[in-house]
Amino acid sequence: xxSRRKFIQQVSSLGIATAGLSIFxxxxxxxxxxxxxxxxxxxxxxxxxxxxxxxxVQRAYVQSPHFINxxxxxxxxxxxxxxxxxxxxxxxxxxxxxxxxxxRQLEEKLxxxxxxAQLAGVSHEEIVITRNTTExxxxxxxxxxxxxxxxxxxxxxxxxxxxxxxxxRAQRNGILTRVIDIPLWPKNKLEVVRAxxxxxxxxxxxxxxxxxxxxxxxxxxxREIADMAHERGxxxxxxxxxxxxxxxxxxxxxxxxxxxxSLHKWLCxxxxxxxxxxxxxxxxxxWPLFGDTGLPKDDIRKFxxxxxxxVSTHLTLASAIEFHNSIGARRKxxxxxxxxxxxxxxxxxxxxxxxxxxxxxEQSCALANVSVKGMTPAELAAFFMDKYKIFTVGIDTVAxxxxxxxxxxxxxxxxxxxxxxxxxEAVGA
Ligand SMILES: Cc1ncc(COP(=O)(O)O)c(C=O)c1O
Numbered sequence: 043x044x045s046r047r048k049f050i051q052q053v054s055s056l057g058i059a060t061a062g063l064s065i066f067x068x069x070x071x072x073x074x075x076x077x078x079x080x081x082x083x084x085x086x087x088x089x090x091x092x093x094x095x096x097x098x099v100q101r102a103y104v105q106s107p108h109f110i111n112x113x114x115x116x117x118x119x120x121x122x123x124x125x126x127x128x129x130x131x132x133x134x135x136x137x138x139x140x141x142x143x144x145x146r147q148l149e150e151k152l153x154x155x156x157x158x159a160q161l162a163g164v165s166h167e168e169i170v171i172t173r174n175t176t177e178x179x180x181x182x183x184x185x186x187x188x189x190x191x192x193x194x195x196x197x198x199x200x201x202x203x204x205x206x207x208x209x210x211r212a213q214r215n216g217i218l219t220r221v222i223d224i225p226l227w228p229k230n231k232l233e234v235v236r237a238x239x240x241x242x243x244x245x246x247x248x249x250x251x252x253x254x255x256x257x258x259x260x261x262x263x264x265r266e267i268a269d270m271a272h273e274r275g276x277x278x279x280x281x282x283x284x285x286x287x288x289x290x291x292x293x294x295x296x297x298x299x300x301x302x303x304s305l306h307k308w309l310c311x312x313x314x315x316x317x318x319x320x321x322x323x324x325x326x327x328x329w330p331l332f333g334d335t336g337l338p339k340d341d342i343r344k345f346x347x348x349x350x351x352x353v354s355t356h357l358t359l360a361s362a363i364e365f366h367n368s369i370g371a372r373r374k375x376x377x378x379x380x381x382x383x384x385x386x387x388x389x390x391x392x393x394x395x396x397x398x399x400x401x402x403x404e405q406s407c408a409l410a411n412v413s414v415k416g417m418t419p420a421e422l423a424a425f426f427m428d429k430y431k432i433f434t435v436g437i438d439t440v441a442x443x444x445x446x447x448x449x450x451x452x453x454x455x456x457x458x459x460x461x462x463x464x465x466x467e468a469v470g471a
Contacts (some may be wrong), residue, residue, distance in 0.1 A: 067101075067122070070098070070101045070102065070122075071102065071122075071123055073098055073101075074098040074099060074101070074102055074368075075368075077094070077095050077098040077099075078368060078369075080095070081095050081373070086370070086372045086373040086375075086376040087376050089373050089376070089377070090373070090376040090377045090379070090380040091380060093455065096377060096451070099369060099451050099452070100451070100452050100453075100454060102121040102122060102123065102365070102452075103119055103121050103122065103451070103452040104119075104122060105119075105452055108431070109427070109431040109432070109433050110430075110431060110432045110433065110457045110460065110461075111433055111452075111453075112432055112433060112434050112447050112448060112449055112453070112457070112461060113433050113434055113435050113446070113448055114307075114408075114448040114449060114450035114453075115256055115284065115307070115409055115435070115446060115448035116307075116435070117304070117306045117307055117313055118306070118307055118308065118310050118450050119310065119452075120310050120311065120312060120358075120362065121310060121365050123361065123365065124310065124311070124312075124358060124361045124362050124365055127357075127358050127360075127361035128312050128354060128355070128358040128361075131353075131354035131357040131358050132352075132354040134354075135353055135354055142353070143350070143353070147353050150353075150357060151171070151353065151356050151357070152166070153360070154171070154356055154357060154359050154360045155169065155171060155356075157359070157360055157363050158171065158305075158317060158359055158363065161287075161363050161366070161367070162286070162292060162293045162317065162319060163292025163293055163294055163295075164292075164293050164294065164319055165322070167322065167341075167342055168319055168320055168321065168322055168325075168342060169317055169318065169319050169320075169342065170317070170318040170342055170343075170345045170346050171315065171316070171317060171346075171356050171359070172302070172315075172316040172317060172318050173314050173315065173316055173351075174304045174306070174314065174315070174316040175201075175281065175282075175283040175302045175303055175304040175316050176203050176316075177302075177316060177318075178301075178302030178303065178316050178317060178318035179203075179204050179207070179279065179281055179300075179302040179318075180203070180204075180207050180331070181302075181318060181328075181330065181331050181345055182279055182300040182302065182318070182320070182328065183204065183207045183208055183211065183250075183279070184207060184210075184211065184329075184331060185328040185329040185330060185331060186247075186248060186277070186300075186327075186328060187327050187328070187329075188211060188215060188217045188247055188248070189215075189217075190215060190216030190217065191216065191217070191218065191245055192217045192218070192245055192246075192247040192248075193217065193218045193219075193220055193243055193245040193246045193247060194208050194211075194217060194218070194219050194220070194246075194247065194248045194249070194250065195220045195222060195238060195241045195242065195246060195248070195249045195250070196208060196219065196220070196221055196222070196249075196250040197221065197222050197223070197224045197237075197250075197252070198221050198222070198223060198439075198440060198441045199224060199252065199255045199257055199258070199260075199439075199441050199442065200250055200252050200255075200281065201252065201256060201281060201283065204250060204281060205219075205221065208250070218245070220241045220246075222237055222238065222240075222241045223237070223441065224237050224238075224262070225237070226258065226260070226398055226399075226400070226441075226442070227400045228260075228400060228405075231263035231266050231404075232266075234262055234263055234266075234267070235263060235266045235267055235270050238251075238267050238270065238271075239270050242271075242274055242276065246274070246276050247276060247277065248276060248277045248278070248279060249267060249271050249276055249277070249278050249279070250279045250281060251264045251267050251268070251278060251279070251280050251281065251298070252280075252281040252283075253280050253281065253282045253284070253285040253289075253296070254282070254283075254284035254285040254288065254289065254407070254409070255284075256283065256284055256409075256446075257411065257437050257439060257441070257442040257446065258398050258399045258406075258409075258410070258411045258437075258442055258444075258446075259284075259382070259399045259406045259407065259408070259409030259410045259411060259446075259448075260399060260400055260405060260406060261285070261289070261404065261405050261406055261407065264278075264280050264296045264298065265295060265296050265297060268280075268296060268297045268298050269297070272297070277299040277300070277324070278297075278298045278299050278300070279298065279299065279300040279301070279302075280296055280298040280300070280301045280302075281302060282301055282302065282303040283302070283303055283304045283307060284307060284308065284409065285303070285308075286303035286304075286305070286307075286308060286309065286317070287305070287307075287308040287309035287310075287366055287371070287374075288307075288308035288374075288375065288378060288407060288408060289375055289407060290371040290372045290374070290375045293319055298321075299320070299321050299324050300318075300319070300320050300321075300324065300328075301317075301318070301319040301320075302316065302317070302318050302319075303316060303317050304316045305317060305359060305362065308450075309359075309362050309363070309366055310362055310365065310366070310450075310451075311355075311358065311359050311362035312354075312355045312358050312359075312362075314352070314355055315355050315356070315359060318345060320342065320345075322340070325339070325340045325341070325342055325344075326339040326340040330344045330345045330347060331345075332347045332348055332349070333347075334347040369451065374451065375407060377451065378407050378408035378449070378450070378451070379403060379406075379407045379408065381408060381449040381453055381455075381458065382406065382407065382408050382409065382410050382447075382449065383401075384455060384458050385447070385449075385458040385459075385461050385462055386399075386401065386410055386412075388462045389412070389462055389465045389466070392465070392466065392469055392471045393469075393471075394414060394415035394416070394469040394470070394471070395412065395413075395414055395415075395465060395469050395471075396412070396413045396414075396415075396444070397410060397411070397412055398410075398411040398412070398413060398442060398443075398444045399411050408448060408449055408450065409446065409447070409448045410446075410447055411437060411442060411444040411445065411446050411447070412444055412445055412447060412465065413443060413444035413445065414465065414468045414469045415469065417468060418436070418438065418443075419436030419437055419438045419443055419444055419445050420436040420438065421436075422436065422444075422445045422468060423435060423436035423445045424436075425464070425468055426445070426461070426464050426468075429464065429467070430460055430461075430463070430464040432457075432460060432461055432464060434446060434447050434448075447461065
């Protein structure tokens with residue numbers, strides 16, 4: 043809390059210096075501090091429904107008055123105080139350009155990296171700050187030591203870029219990809235683990251697990267899949283684009299070998315920030331995408347060799363982490379799940395409405411997918427936007443057909459009430 047207060051003071055004095063450019067309101071930030079003190083020690087499940095508290099969190103963000111954003115899955119905005127920090131960092135680097143890059147960037151990036159590693163529960167010597175999940179996971183998929191005939195297991199609900207990168211390795215190096223089906227509404231974790239296990243052969247070298255599926259919001263039992271894989275000497279890559287800073291966990295709990303996430307989604311960091319994690323013992327065996335022969339093979343920094351890049355984005359991660367920590371990971375997860383349940387529970391039993399997301403607490407959190415009989419996903423998403431100015435996204439794949447609805451901390455209950463009204467009208471209820 044002390045560091046958050048210092049941070050607000052810094053930002054608010056900058057607010058004066060840049061008057062006219064900024065809409066950051068330090069009074070809002072201070073009232074949020076006050077509210078955070080009030081909920082300190084309270085059960086996060088109870089805080090999840092404390093609208094007075096969340097009103098103060100919502101005010102940390104600025105949303106467009108022209109539509110309701112229920113598509114936070116693509117990327118999520120920064121709270122105003124984080125955006126101000128980014129602007130400050132851009133200005134600071136712009137004032138000291140090459141001097142900053144030559145003399146200060148390494149030291150300051152390391153401070154941020156350590157803070158990010160702490161949030162993830164791993165060593166800073168096992169992570170790299172990347173631009174996004176795609177860069178993190180492509181580095182792994184393209185850099186793993188795979189031989190012709192080696193097999194990789196993935197699902198038809200994984201993210202397209204990862205499937206394509208594996209397919210590229212199939213075409214280029216002769217590996218074999220096994221793309222499996224997984225159930226939309228599994229009864230339990232075992233059913234999902236079994237689906238992966240059935241695809242294992244003596245040639246299986248790696249399994250890709252999407253921790254929280256972007257299409258439906260289903261959470262896969264990543265740890266149980268990793269345990270099954272490790273018993274058979276198989277490596278596990280976790281696509282955590284949607285689970286990091288959304289679900290309350292630390293990476294070692296998953297016991298995966300490789301992991302990638304985007305920080306511009308649930309952490310609300312600046313656009314274009316991600317993280318790659320690799321178990322220490324895997325680093326030496328994995329090739330970097332951009333050649334680096336100067337560092338020891340087992341030094342994670344060999345993956346950082348990407349050329350000149352916007353360091354302001356890296357620096358601002360410190361502020362995004364600060365904001366996330368001040369809300370509290372457990373409180374955030376409980377609120378996000380509460381928001382999903384709030385609208386889903388009002389429509390799930392209406393004839394003609396299908397929720398394409400398993401709803402047990404361990405199976406989903408903020409994100410859910412809804413379909414309405416007689417409408418394509420694109421038609422339903424267009425109806426929400428045209429009639430109610432609610433922005434969502436239609437998902438139309440072989441495995442999943444429906445509209446993805448993704449609230450975030452800035453989402454208000456009255457916005458979800460309007461979604462419920464829209465769904466009722468769409469289905470003719
Ligand atoms: C499951 C999953 N993996 C990977 C990605 C790619 O993320 P990015 O575009 O930030 O690299 C996404 C993006 O939405 C995703 O949902």
